[in-house]
Structures are given as structure tokens and as C-alpha cells.
Amino acid sequence: MNGDLERRVHMFTQEARMATSEHDAPMDDITGSTIGADTPQNQVSRRSVLQLVGGAASLTAIPCNLAHAVSISRQEAANMAHVRLIINGETRLLELDPRQSLLDVLRETLDLTGTKKGCNQGACGACTILLGGKRVNSCLTLAVMHDGAEITTIEGLAKGDDLHPLQTAFIEHEGLQCGYCTSGQIMSGLGCIAEGHAHSADEIQFWMSGNICRCGAYPGIVAAIADAAGGD
Amino acid sequence: LRAGSEPAESQVRGGVVWGIGAALREASEVDPRYGGFLNADLAEYVIPVNADIGSIEVDFIDKPDPLLNSIGVKGVGEVAIVGVAPAIANAIYHATGRRLRDLPIRLEDVL
Numbered sequence: 001m002n003g004d005l006e007r008r009v010h011m012f013t014q015e016a017r018m019a020t021s022e023h024d025a026p027m028d029d030i031t032g033s034t035i036g037a038d039t040p041q042n043q044v045s046r047r048s049v050l051q052l053v054g055g056a057a058s059l060t061a062i063p064c065n066l067a068h069a070v071s072i073s074r075q076e077a078a079n080m081a082h083v084r085l086i087i088n089g090e091t092r093l094l095e096l097d098p099r100q101s102l103l104d105v106l107r108e109t110l111d112l113t114g115t116k117k118g119c120n121q122g123a124c125g126a127c128t129i130l131l132g133g134k135r136v137n138s139c140l141t142l143a144v145m146h147d148g149a150e151i152t153t154i155e156g157l158a159k160g161d162d163l164h165p166l167q168t169a170f171i172e173h174e175g176l177q178c179g180y181c182t183s184g185q186i187m188s189g190l191g192c193i194a195e196g197h198a199h200s201a202d203e204i205q206f207w208m209s210g211n212i213c214r215c216g217a218y219p220g221i222v223a224a225i226a227d228a229a230g231g232d
Numbered sequence: 233l234r235a236g237s238e239p240a241e242s243q244v245r246g247g248v249v250w251g252i253g254a255a256l257r258e259a260s261e262v263d264p265r266y267g268g269f270l271n272a273d274l275a276e277y278v279i280p281v282n283a284d285i286g287s288i289e290v291d292f293i294d295k296p297d298p299l300l301n302s303i304g305v306k307g308v309g310e311v312a313i314v315g316v317a318p319a320i321a322n323a324i325y326h327a328t329g330r331r332l333r334d335l336p337i338r339l340e341d342v343l
Contacts, residue, residue, distance in 0.1 A: 013326040026304065118274065119273060119274040119275065121273065121274070121275055122275075123273065123274040123275035124274045174238050174239070174241075174242040177242060177243075177246060201287070204282075205282045205283045205285070206282075206283050208283075209281040209282045209283040210280075210281075211282070212274060212279060212281060213247045213249075213282075214239075214279065215244070215249075216245060216246035216247070216248065216249025216250055216280070216285075217246060217247055218245075218249060218280075218281075218282045218285045219285065219288050220242060220245070221282065221321060222282065
């Protein structure tokens with residue numbers, strides 16, 4: 001056990017030494033002035049002293065790094081933005097990092113995990129929500145850009161146990177298999193109907209092509225949207 | 233799943249969609265220098281979208297197959313992929329006279 005511990009300490013100090021010597025840190029000056037020039041005789045002792053000093057230095061470096069991290073997060077706290085979002089009819093006052101995507105705010109901050117993160121680059125449509133009544137990929141927009149906006153997510157559709165007609169239609173027409181794309185498909189379907197792009201199967205297929213379904217439930221999705229659009 | 237049931241049909245439709253993807257769209261492009269995949273994301277690995285799929289009709293020969301196993305059941309889903317690419321390749325041959333044997337078949341292959 002001791003041997004193992006020693007080896008790990010050795011590796012740790014080696015790493016610390018390499019890192020500091022690269023960046024010309026004060027530690028190198030100390031060891032340099034203490035040990036002096038390299039000669040064949042003092043190579044070994046230099047290394048062992050370096051390991052010792054390196055270990056000590058890296059141990060003391062940990063609290064330093066923590067302090068640094070704390071100061072950064074204070075800095076970040078000063079940059080937090082205050083944003084008001086009306087999500088599924090409920091007004092939420094949020095303090096947000098300006099870099100947070102709307103998707104991350106919904107999922108991580110508000111725990112509305114019905115909206116899915118598929119590709120996080122706007123290619124799959126799994127994160128589709130309604131923003132001011134229009135469908136958008138929530139991964140591609142920053143939450144701070146939408147102060148005062150009305151947002152509808154999949155969680156906002158059902159009234160208690162009563163599903164939205166489009167949700168019911170998705171179940172009836174098998175518009176899903178695994179279900180990962182489904183919340184995006186349903187939100188996109190609502191947008192498609194609201195835009196008036198649901199008059200024929202061809203039209204629905206075209207206007208629903210921003211939402212990928214890897215299970216291949218496309219015919220069911222089209223049938224569900226056509227059904228819900230006809231019923232409204 | 234029972235043959236002819238909605239979930240079984242749904243499985244086969246999904247298989248057909250995968251077959252269309254394999255026949256006409258999907259390919260992993262490999263960087264010959266380092267062996268990495270060049271299109272390893274959903275934006276660049278092109279899978280079928282809704283507009284790529286027409287209507288799909290699913291029918292089953294609703295009979296048990298005692299030769300495969302004693303209770304006469306079969307899997308459904310992936311097996312539906314198998315026939316799609318040959319069917320599409322045959323249709324392309326019929327329409328253009330080109331006998332194409334590499335997938336995916338893209339526009340440049342029939343020009």
C-alpha cells in the first residue's frame with residue numbers, strides 16, 4: 001500500500017514539476033537557487049528535492065486555486081442577469097448567467113426536463129418550444145434575450161390528466177416509438193398547425209422536417225398532426 | 233407484438249424509414265489521414281426527415297411460421313430494413329438503366 005501511495009505522490013509531484021517549469025513559476029526559482037547548477041552528482045538529489053518541494057508547492061497551490069475559483073464565481077455573480085419569463089402561464093423571476101441557453105435554463109434551472117437536448121446545435125429539433133407562440137429551437141437562443149417572453153413547453157399542454165388534443169392524436173396514431181423526439185415533435189406540430197401549414201400530408205411533411213425522428217415514426221406524426229389540425 | 237397490431241406496423245414503418253435512409257442518405261465519411269469520422273453529428277450525418285418519407289403501407293402475412301421455432305413467432309423491426317434498399321435500387325435501375333451496387337445512392341450516381 002505504501003509503495004502504491006509513494007508512486008502516486010511521485011506521479012503527482014512529477015506533474016506539478018512539469019507544469020510549473022513550463023510556466024516559469026516562482027517554485028522553479030526557489031528550487032533553482034537552492035540546488036544550483038546541474039552536475040552528474042546532484043542530478044538525483046535535485047530530482048528528489050524537486051519532488052519534495054513540488055509536492056509541498058502543489059499542496060499549498062490547492063487552496064490558492066480554490067480562492068481563485070471563488071473570486072471568479074463572485075465575478076460571475078456580479079454579471080448575473082435578471083430575467084422575467086412567463087413559462088406555461090407562470091411568471092418566473094430568474095437570475096441567470098447570460099451565457100445560458102434557453103434550453104439549459106428550462107432543463108437545469110427550472111427542472112422542466114420534458115424539453116429534450118438532442119444535438120444542442122439546432123439540427124434535430126428535440127428542444128423545440130413555443131416562444132411567443134412561434135416554434136424555436138431552445139438550444140440556439142440565450143435565455144437573457146427573452147425578458148418578458150411567453151414560453152410554452154410540453155409540460156404546459158395537458159390540463160391535469162386531460163391531454164392536449166395533439167398529445168392524444170400522437171398516441172392514437174403511433175406518432176412515436178422511443179419518445180425522445182416527441183416533445184419537440186408535438187411543440188413543432190402545434191407551431192405547424194398555428195402557422196396554417198397543416199392542410200395536407202405533403203405540407204405537414206415539409207413543415208415538420210426540422211424535427212428528426214430516428215425511430216422513423218414520421219407517418220404517424222403526420223397523421224397525428226393532420227388529425228389534430230382537422231379537429232380544431 | 234401481434235402481427236397486424238399498431239405497434240408491429242409502427243416497427244415495420246420505422247424499419248422502412250431506416251431502409252430509405254440507408255439507400256439514399258446515410259454514410260459515415262472517414263478522414264483517410266487519421267481515421268476519424270468527419271460527420272459525427274446530426275447536422276452532417278444525413279438521416280431521413282419527414283419530407284423524405286412518403287406514405288408507407290404495411291401488410292403482414294398473418295400466419296405462424298413453425299419452421300423458425302416451435303411457437304411460430306418472429307421478430308419484427310430491423311428485418312424490415314433489409315428489402316428497402318434493393319427495392320429502391322431496382323426502381324432506379326428500372327427508371328434510368330443504371331445498375332447501382334453501392335449505398336447510399338445519391339443524385340450524382342445517376343447523372
